[in-house]
Amino acid sequence: MIQAILVFNNHGKPRLVRFYQRFPEEIQQQIVRETFHLVLKRDDNICNFLEGGSLIGGSDYKLIYRHYATLYFVFCVDSSESELGILDLIQVFVETLDKCFENVCELDLIFHMDKVHYILQEVVMGGMVLETNMNEIVAQVEAQNRLEKSEGGLSAAPARAVSAVKNINLPEMPRNINIGDLNIKVPNLSQFV
Amino acid sequence: MVVPSLKLQDLIEEIRGAKTQAQEREVIQRECAHIRASFRDGDPLQRHRQLAKLLYVHMLGYPAHFGQMECLKLIASPRFIDKRVGYLGAMLLLDERQDAHLLITNSIKNDLSQGIQAVQGLALCTLSAMGSAEMCRDLATEVERLLLGPSPYVRKKAVLTAVHMIRKVPELSDIFLPVCAKLLHERHHGVLLGTITLITELCERSPAALEHFRKVVPQLVRIFRTLVTTGHTTEHSISGVSDPFLQVQILRLLRILGRNHEESSESMNDLLAQVATNTDTSRNSGSAVLFETVLTIMDIRSAAGLRVLAVNILGRFLLNSDKNIRYVALTSLLRLVQSDHSAVQRHRPTVVECLREPDASLSRRALELSLALVNNSNVRAMIQELQGFLEFCPLDLRADCASGILLAAERFAPTKRWHIDTILRVLTMAGAYVRDDAVANLTQLIGGAQELHAYSVRRLYSALAQDISQQPLVQVAAWCIGEYGDLLLEGSCEETEPLQVEEEEVLALLERVLQSHMSLPATRGYALTALMKLSTRLRGDNNRIRQVVSIYGSCLDVELQQRAVEYNTLFQKYDHMRAAILEKMPLVERGGPQVDEEAKESKEAAPASTDPQASKLLDLLDLLDGTSGDAQQPPPLDPSPEGTLIHLLDLPCAPPALAPIPNLKVFEREGLQLNLSFVRPPGTPALLLITVTATNASEGDVTHFVCQAAVPKSFQLQLQAPSGDTVPAQGGLPMTQLLRILNPNKAPLRLKLRLTYNHFGQSVQEIFEVNNLPVETWQ
Numbered sequence: 001m002i003q004a005i006l007v008f009n010n011h012g013k014p015r016l017v018r019f020y021q022r023f024p025e026e027i028q029q030q031i032v033r034e035t036f037h038l039v040l041k042r043d044d045n046i047c048n049f050l051e052g053g054s055l056i057g058g059s060d061y062k063l064i065y066r067h068y069a070t071l072y073f074v075f076c077v078d079s080s081e082s083e084l085g086i087l088d089l090i091q092v093f094v095e096t097l098d099k100c101f102e103n104v105c106e107l108d109l110i111f112h113m114d115k116v117h118y119i120l121q122e123v124v125m126g127g128m129v130l131e132t133n134m135n136e137i138v139a140q141v142e143a144q145n146r147l148e149k150s151e152g153g154l155s156a157a158p159a160r161a162v163s164a165v166k167n168i169n170l171p172e173m174p175r176n177i178n179i180g181d182l183n184i185k186v187p188n189l190s191q192f193v
Numbered sequence: 194m195v196v197p198s199l200k201l202q203d204l205i206e207e208i209r210g211a212k213t214q215a216q217e218r219e220v221i222q223r224e225c226a227h228i229r230a231s232f233r234d235g236d237p238l239q240r241h242r243q244l245a246k247l248l249y250v251h252m253l254g255y256p257a258h259f260g261q262m263e264c265l266k267l268i269a270s271p272r273f274i275d276k277r278v279g280y281l282g283a284m285l286l287l288d289e290r291q292d293a294h295l296l297i298t299n300s301i302k303n304d305l306s307q308g309i310q311a312v313q314g315l316a317l318c319t320l321s322a323m324g325s326a327e328m329c330r331d332l333a334t335e336v337e338r339l340l341l342g343p344s345p346y347v348r349k350k351a352v353l354t355a356v357h358m359i360r361k362v363p364e365l366s367d368i369f370l371p372v373c374a375k376l377l378h379e380r381h382h383g384v385l386l387g388t389i390t391l392i393t394e395l396c397e398r399s400p401a402a403l404e405h406f407r408k409v410v411p412q413l414v415r416i417f418r419t420l421v422t423t424g425h426t427t428e429h430s431i432s433g434v435s436d437p438f439l440q441v442q443i444l445r446l447l448r449i450l451g452r453n454h455e456e457s458s459e460s461m462n463d464l465l466a467q468v469a470t471n472t473d474t475s476r477n478s479g480s481a482v483l484f485e486t487v488l489t490i491m492d493i494r495s496a497a498g499l500r501v502l503a504v505n506i507l508g509r510f511l512l513n514s515d516k517n518i519r520y521v522a523l524t525s526l527l528r529l530v531q532s533d534h535s536a537v538q539r540h541r542p543t544v545v546e547c548l549r550e551p552d553a554s555l556s557r558r559a560l561e562l563s564l565a566l567v568n569n570s571n572v573r574a575m576i577q578e579l580q581g582f583l584e585f586c587p588l589d590l591r592a593d594c595a596s597g598i599l600l601a602a603e604r605f606a607p608t609k610r611w612h613i614d615t616i617l618r619v620l621t622m623a624g625a626y627v628r629d630d631a632v633a634n635l636t637q638l639i640g641g642a643q644e645l646h647a648y649s650v651r652r653l654y655s656a657l658a659q660d661i662s663q664q665p666l667v668q669v670a671a672w673c674i675g676e677y678g679d680l681l682l683e684g685s686c687e688e689t690e691p692l693q694v695e696e697e698e699v700l701a702l703l704e705r706v707l708q709s710h711m712s713l714p715a716t717r718g719y720a721l722t723a724l725m726k727l728s729t730r731l732r733g734d735n736n737r738i739r740q741v742v743s744i745y746g747s748c749l750d751v752e753l754q755q756r757a758v759e760y761n762t763l764f765q766k767y768d769h770m771r772a773a774i775l776e777k778m779p780l781v782e783r784g785g786p787q788v789d790e791e792a793k794e795s796k797e798a799a800p801a802s803t804d805p806q807a808s809k810l811l812d813l814l815d816l817l818d819g820t821s822g823d824a825q826q827p828p829p830l831d832p833s834p835e836g837t838l839i840h841l842l843d844l845p846c847a848p849p850a851l852a853p854i855p856n857l858k859v860f861e862r863e864g865l866q867l868n869l870s871f872v873r874p875p876g877t878p879a880l881l882l883i884t885v886t887a888t889n890a891s892e893g894d895v896t897h898f899v900c901q902a903a904v905p906k907s908f909q910l911q912l913q914a915p916s917g918d919t920v921p922a923q924g925g926l927p928m929t930q931l932l933r934i935l936n937p938n939k940a941p942l943r944l945k946l947r948l949t950y951n952h953f954g955q956s957v958q959e960i961f962e963v964n965n966l967p968v969e970t971w972q
Contacts (some may be wrong), residue, residue, distance in 0.1 A: 017252050020322065022288045029254045046552035047516035082441050083521055084481035088431055089438070110209070111202050114245050115251065117281055125350060126321030126357045128390055131383045132438045133429050140346065144311050148274045 001127040003018045004076040012036040020127035207236045241278040268300045280315045289325035317350040321357040321883040329358040343382040352387030389442045432476035444485040448808040451493030458494040504536040511543045522560035530565045564597040572605040592626040609642040624663025675723025678730040729775045864891025889920040898950040909935040942971035
């Protein structure tokens with residue numbers, strides 16, 4: 001089971017914090033800080049596995065992390081997960097982010113934190129691996145985004161159009177519009193009111 | 194006029210713009226106030242935006258609990274955009290410890306039954322993240338219905354939600370078990386993955402379920418084969434391996450089903466062999482599958498050949514250049530070392546190589562595995578390697594390494610000398626990290642190895658002379674020097690280099706230890722007692738020792754002060770007892786209460802020969818119908834040193850008891866005279882102390898003098914070691930020996946003595962009973 005997924009940058013600023021086990025808020029922040037310190041100490045050419053810190057679980061838990069440019073992606077898992085499998089999972093997640101954001105960078109994660117959560121929800125659910133097929137994940141995320149957009153924009157338009165027509169006071173419209181030489185005869189539209 | 198609130202991006206911009214923590218706090222507090230106001234009476238259409246901002250500041254660590262009710266409102270809204278943020282907020286902010294969480298149960302129920310696919314997905318996701326036991330019970334039937342619904346997307350989410358529900362409420366397994374068989378026929382990988390997870394969870398929780406699912410093993414094997422052989426769906430493949438996650442999950446389930454079950458193990462044998470030999474491990478995903486296969490092979494009842502293959506695969510991985518692979522290989526070998534010890538032994542050299550890794554995770558694993566691989570035949574080489582590791586390993590591993598080495602040495606030490614050497618080396622290198630009982634163990638070990646006393650004390654002396662900062666080492670060395678100081682000064686020991694040590698040097702070293710600020714109070718205690726013991730072992734006068742002891746009589750440390758005062762008294766008023774009290778310690782019972790330094794000696798302490806005399810002593814005692822003196826145990830003493838001395842100190846100042854008992858001359862021959870003096874301490878009415886004094890007025894020395902005694906059965910006799918075995922001629926220093934006799938029944942005392950010695954070139958033996966014993970000695 002995956003206990004937590006943390007993404008922070010090289011200075012320890014959290015970019016994504018998701019716990020699959022309930023911890024009080026202060027403990028959550030402490031865990032992020034402690035994990036950052038543990039991971040920072042690691043060189044680049046040693047293995048990606050760390051025994052877990054003291055706060056999150058006990059000796060049964062490991063931290064599996066990957067370092068991409070300015071970001072650390074850390075998954076805290078227990079012994080029932082395959083370590084190499086989780087490494088692949090992190091890769092899948094990052095590649096999915098890449099597809100969704102088009103050459104993802106740290107700024108994308110900063111400004112679209114909620115979107116990142118939604119994408120993560122399609123990969124890992126309840127601490128278990130849900131889907132690893134990138135195309136499926138991306139398709140689902142895009143469908144949901146479309147759904148969101150359609151609600152906010154177009155869904156409002158028809159309502160406005162109807163109310164606009166209701167407000168037309170057709171009998172009050174002038175019968176003759178005289179603009180200089182032109183003489184437009186306006187038909188009788190009263191039956192449409 | 195409502196102040197337009199910031200969009201999420203703008204808020205983030207502002208926060209990033211803040212130069213200091215205080216500024217950031219200010220910005221956030223201001224915005225939170227807006228958010229709170231907006232929650233109260235703001236535009237419902239904008240609510241989702243406010244909550245999104247709140248979740249952002251929550252991630253940064255600021256309080257966000259006031260948003261909890263808003264989550265509920267948003268979830269209840271018909272708009273997808275509201276629900277999305279609302280459910281996310283519920284997952285991040287709500288938890289089952291608050292009663293508010295139950296309020297979303299209804300919304301979830303509605304969304305599960307009527308919502309569109311995406312909304313159902315959201316509801317299931319939230320349920321699996323923070324669903325409490327009550328919620329799970331309420332919604333179980335809904336979830337079960339969705340398991341068989343039309344949409345694979347919803348099905349896969351429902352399956353994982355079911356896993357969560359079973360974890361929270363194990364009784365729900367009954368609901369979800371029947372549907373698993375159907376789900377196994379899924380084509381959709383996501384659903385299949387979830388199903389395998391569900392079945393695994395069910396089997397782990399209930400042996401009945403385990404039995405039930407054994408029959409799907411053939412089906413699982415089929416699914417696996419399809420995955421591997423037909424290159425099924427390339428879109429699930431990762432680096433050329435088709436859906437490694439699903440493969441790993443199936444292998445794990447097979448492991449659980451095949452464990453301890455011949456038939457199931459049989460049916461998966463072929464598949465495992467195939468996977469083990471054919472999987473391409475050039476990329477990480479292939480390795481992941483292969484590892485899982487190896488673990489499964491080792492855990493089920495597989496054929497012997499297959500097991501060997503599996504361990505060899507692990508051995509090959511140990512040599513891989515990828516550090517991650519090496520790490521996982523070490524972890525797997527550690528799991529196997531108990532069950533397949535000899536197979537893992539074959540890879541010992543590679544494991545030892547891994548100790549030298551700079552990577553802390555790898556070297557930690559290598560250390561654990563190395564310690565598990567130590568056995569009788571490789572102990573010398575392994576301990577050598579481990580000691581090399583101890584010198585340079587990272588600090589957090591030192592304690593584990595040191596105690597691991599000590600434990601292994603204890604179990605497999607080929608010789609006592611090697612054992613002592615090993616412990617010595619560990620103490621020198623990592624003294625600060627060893628456990629507290631290492632000191633006790635080492636003193637016990639040295640005490641028991643009589644032939645190594647000289648060797649030990651020399652080595653410890655050299656080590657101490659070099660470095661007095663490692664406390665356990667200092668304590669052991671001080672104790673040893675105190676006990677065997679005479680051997681240190683004596684001359685050469687053939688096992689170490691010749692070491693010429695002067696008495697003054699030894700005393701100076703111990704004084705240095707006493708005065709050093711690095712020494713712990715316990716260490717000082719050891720040093721002080723050692724100095725005291727040396728007062729009887731060394732031949733010089735004891736002025737220096739007396740000085741030190743009297744200085745410490747006013748030491749601030751209470752323990753030290755007490756000891757010093759007692760030792761002082763020992764020098765002054767009870768000097769005649771000093772030799773007896775400070776004799777060599779008997780071997781301490783392992784794990785028993787620590788016997789104090791003042792415990793009385795057993796009869797064997799006399800370095801002169803005692804064994805051949807045992808039989809003759811029996812003859813002696815037969816006459817008296819007494820038990821063999823050798824076999825008697827010393828009466829149990831008050832264990833604390835303070836206690837014994839307090840008894841002594843309770844005595845009145847004049848050493849003899851209330852009425853002095855007259856001395857008795859018991860033997861006289863050719864100038865050699867034997868006198869007995871008696872003491873009855875008033876505190877212990879049953880106790881009689883006899884001091885045998887041998888004086889020599891003749892021209893020739895008396896050498897090899899041995900005095901033995903026997904008493905009737907109801908008495909308990911204890912002989913102290915004599916002060917020497919030579920009585921010099923012409924009134925030289927008399928030899929004394931202390932006898933302790935316990936007479937609880939107040940029976941009449943009878944005493945028989947046996948003397949053997951050389952005088953004037955002749956060996957003499959005398960046996961006689963002591964007559965005219967004063968009545969006061971036993972009444």
